[in-house]
């Protein structure tokens with residue numbers, strides 16, 4: 001294993017800070033600030049810290065997620081196998097990436113996956129959705145499989161190959177992305193046709209896109225589950241209504257699915273801690289309904 005615990009902590013901190021900002025964004029992003037008067041200073045500080053860290057992260061991500069990089073990432077994905085293992089084994093592998101004792105990490109990866117799944121289960125949602133909650137972040141294994149950094153694993157996603165949307169967080173940081181000056185990629189439609197559908201656009205490479213490609217042909221999960229996995233970080237679309245000029249009718253169903261999933265991902269982190277050993281038999285039985293014992297990663 002080439003990834004050190006230090007790097008794992010860095011990734012986890014970034015991933016948590018991105019989630020924190022997405023939680024805050026939902027309530028107050030771009031709104032007249034009231035929080036500094038009504039909220040205590042500790043919360044305010046966390047918000048500022050999260051935003052500073054997240055801004056630095058997005059600056060790098062927005063500069064480096066080019067069409068060229070995305071084509072290369074997809075060729076690389078297809079041209080090699082990274083591992084062959086079962087879902088639970090992958091969860092444990094992802095959990096090794098982070099150090100549970102790190103005070104800056106609110107919950108471990110396996111805890112986040114279980115809390116998401118348990119919240120979905122508690123609400124009486126179908127088994128396929130529980131499994132989706134359980135696996136939705138396993139794409140972060142990319143970080144152990146030779147990603148370039150954090151910027152091609154975590155963070156909100158967006159469309160590459162056409163004009164970067166103003167609805168993406170910190171849109172001004174795209175000025176340093178060479179595609180923003182490209183004669184084609186910088187236009188409204190870029191390489192796409194109006195209403196071509198999200199199946200025909202290239203989303204920035206990261207844990208959503210990677211896991212979608214891993215599970216789409218190796219599981220019996222329904223379309224809605226695949227949409228939840230593929231688009232759960234696509235905030236410019238599912239929260240900000242960007243890119244409607246590229247979507248089609250099929251994407252409407254996907255949007256409903258992603259929006260139904262989002263609260264469980266964002267707001268289950270404060271829930272009761274899960275007992276992984278106790279929950280394992282239940283989730284192993286669910287996994288077996290949708291996956292073979294082992295899959296290619």
Ligand SMILES: [Fe+2]
Nearest residue numbers: 136137232233
């Ligand atoms: Fe995620």
Ligand SMILES: [Fe+2]
Nearest residue numbers: 112136137265
């Ligand atoms: Fe998540």
